Amino acid sequence: MGITVQNITGNTAMVIWPKMASCTDSFYSVMYHPNWNRNLSSYSRKNFQKEERVPTSRSSFVVENLTPLTTYIMCVTCQSANPSSDQCRVFNTLEQDPASKSNTKKELALGIWLTSSVLLLIIAAILLYGCLHLYCRRRREHLQGQNETSEQDHGKAWPKSVVSTSGELGRQSQMVQDSEEKHPGGIQLATIIENPSASKEPIMPKSKSWQQAPTTGQCSAVN
Structure with a gap:
């Protein structure tokens, strides 16, 4: 053969x-x-x-x-x-032959280009994922900060109203005390200040000089 x-x-x-x-x-x-x-x-x-x-x-x-x-x-x-x-x-x-060499070089260059492109795409995908992750985290932190701020403002507004109401009540109590100090025997005067509706009825003050009649005059008239 x-x-x-x-x-x-x-x-x-x-x-x-x-x-x-x-x-x-x-x-x-x-x-x-x-x-x-x-x-x-x-x-x-x-x-x-x-x-x-x-x-x-x-x-x-x-x-x-x-x-x-x-x-x-x-x-x-x-x-x-x-x-x-x-x-x-x-x-x-x-x-x-030169044609085969050029083809080999072209194939080598094409392989290098494809490899570089794939690597660049992978790097770009990783960077994009990192940026999106960072943006979402900052967005979430910002929303949490806004919620905490609104809760704090709501908590501060309630004590202010309580304090103002307490202050008014304190001022009214102080006015009643001052009235009692100026008029020691006038208990009903303090009641009038505390309860203005009671002032509609006239009050006749009791006076010791009015209740006690002069005894000397009566005795002279009998005599």
């Missing part, structure tokens, strides 16, 4: 093989390995770095992702068999 390797570039190569009538498997095994050393390596399947499975209906395969300026060995066998020397070919990849 003779295989050939064609269309060799810096990264790809096409391998062609004749159909194997003796191969009863459903796949061909395309194996290749870089930096092949015939003196140190054998044709055992475990010595090959890469292996691709191709349906038996096909007789060619394009190997990709090869390293430029590298010596490769490529073998094609049945699915379960070890390759022999007539089933293998050694070839060298070419230098990478």
Whole structure:
């Protein structure tokens, strides 16, 4: 079985093989390995770095992702068999062409740009979340401060009204006391000041001089 390797570039190569009538498997095994050393390596399947499975209906395969300026060995066998020397070919990849280099650079630049964009979006999302969280917390603290201030104002207004009412009652009591001090015997005068409705009825003051008649006059009249 003779295989050939064609269309060799810096990264790809096409391998062609004749159909194997003796191969009863459903796949061909395309194996290749870089930096092949015939003196140190054998044709055992475990010595090959890469292996691709191709349906038996096909007789060619394009190997990709090869390293430029590298010596490769490529073998094609049945699915379960070890390759022999007539089933293998050694070839060298070419230098990478400028178009491929530019494509690689473009892909690298695109990957860097996508990674940077994703990182920027993540950072922007984190900053936005932090700002919203801070705004909501300050808003909540502001509303709590307003509620506490309104409660304090309401609490202060009630004592003021109580104090003013107490002050008026104190002034009225003081006026009653002053009236009692000026008129020691006038208990009803204090009552009139405290209860103005009682002043409608006339009060006749009792006088000791009016109650006591002069006895001397009566005695002189009898005599």
